[in-house]
Amino acid sequence: MSVGIEKVGFYTAPYYIDMVDLAKARQQDPNKFLVGIGQKQQSVIPPSQDVVSMAANAATNILSDEDKQLIDMIIFGTETGIDNSKAASMYLQSLLGISDNARAFEIKQACYGATAGLQMAIDYITLHPDRKVIVVGADIARYGLNTSGEVTQGGGAVVMLISNQPKIIQFDGRSTFYSKNVMDFWRPGYTKEAKVDGHYSNDVYIDFFNRTFKQFLQKFDLTINDFSALTFHVPYPKMGIKALRSVAGEDDPSMESIWHEFHESIIYNSRVGNLYTGSLYLSLISLIANSDTLSAGDRIGMFSYGSGAQGEFFAGILQDFDNSKLKHAVDQIINNRNQLTISEYEAMYKQGLIDAANTANDLSGDSSRFVLKGRSDDKLIYRDQEMNIDF
Structure with missing residues (x-):
């Protein structure tokens, strides 16, 4: 039986900064960001958006009424939770009008959460082929202003509809994985900004890739030449480049097509920035x-x-589908963002760190369908601006 991605949606907030502007403001050589990190632009997430509203905006244009009635599970992968108890998926279920007869929960394991959800969805559809599951990877990457990690910030959401009609990618359930308790990146409960040991994290990432990739080749009797493309979790493009270099020489003529496809896979990431749980899947979309x-x-x-840390390598088979509609939709989202000055970005960033029992967000610059209106008596309030309804 076939199982895989039937539909995929993407959203990022309507604001961005240019990395040349950021480099100049931080008195850095722009090539340190453009070449050394591989980043060109970075989405900036206003207070009017969080992981729930971004996921709803990513999903709304891909889900039909029939899909919503057939969805048995909403699996929300995120490390930017909006509540220490209530799952983001519960709000998403309400905003999208998905059937109440569904499981809805949240998965957290740093940037791996959406993949854990995807593997669970594949297993579920294998046993229940007449049903559907949506898997979300949505996050806001924050490291602080004027920090070494600032250039690797960003945010957005990817939503995948998993079914027995894999019109985009088909999976066969084969994967290899490796986990180990290491302290390369973490976010304490008292802060919205991540802590990271950058060089160590890079080393662990490349080690986990080599372990899982080589194990996959050995276990399933394949070589790198059996792949038409390799995609990566891309918190910033240079990290993916380093990982690919460890198995494919850039000057090796036999690897030319692998490198060509890799550069196609980082076009969107280089303009959006870090999505944490959604980064691999934005790379796949790209x-x-x-x-x-x-x-x-x-x-x-x-x-x-x-x-x-958790690493996993798996593969999918591309299906016969027209990619023009997907490209148009994503290009439109990215190209229609408003560029901020660095001072405007800094002010918006600081506003996003504010938490209070009662807040009212400025929605005037955000024309997205779903927005976070604010908080009343400690309760989050979302708004469907198209329908003029609060949730």
């Missing part, structure tokens, strides 16, 4: 939306990584 050389039947490798 690949299939922008590549003009892939075709149905091609095997695409995927490396998922979550600090702390």
Whole structure:
């Protein structure tokens, strides 16, 4: 039986900064960000958006009424939780009008959460082929202003509809994984900003990729040449480049197509920034939306990584689908953002750190359908601006 991604949606907030502007403001050589990190732009998430509203905006244009009635599970992968108890999926279920006869829960393991959800969804559909599952990867990456991690911030959401009609990618359930308790990245409960041991995290990431990738090749009797493309968790493009270099030489003629497809896979990430749980899947979207050389039947490798740490390598088979609609939708979201000055970005960033029992967010600059209106008596209030309804 076939199982995989039937539909996929993406959203990021309507604001961004240019990395050249940030470099100049931080008195850095712009090439340190453009080349050393591989980042061109970075989405900036206003207080009017959080992981729930971004996921709702990513999902609303891909789910039909029939899909909503067939969805048995809403699996929300995030490390930017909006409540220490209540799952983000509960709000999302309400905003999207998904059937109440569904399981809805949240998964946390750094940037790996969406992949854990995807594997669970594949197993569920295998046993219940007439049903559907949505898997969300949504996050806001924050490291603080004027810090070494500032250039790797960003945010957004990817939503995947998993079913027995894999119109985009088909999975066969084969994967290899490796986990170990390490302190390369973490976010204490008292702060919205992450803590990271950058160099150590890079080393662990590459080690976990090599372990899981080589184990996959050995276990399933494959070589790197059996893949048409390799995609990665991309908190910033240079990290994916370093991982790919560890198994494929850039000057090796036999690896030319692998490198070509890789560069297609980081086009969107280089303009949006870090999505944490959604980063691998934005890279996958970038690949299939922008590549003009892939075709149905091609095997695409995927490396998922979550600090702390969990790594997994798996693969999917590209299906025969028209990528023009997906490309148009994502290009429109990214190209229509408003550029902020660095001072405007800093003010918006600081506003996003404020928590209070009662807040009212400025919605005037956010025309997205779903927004976070604020908080009343410690209760989050979301708004569907198209329907003029509060939740």
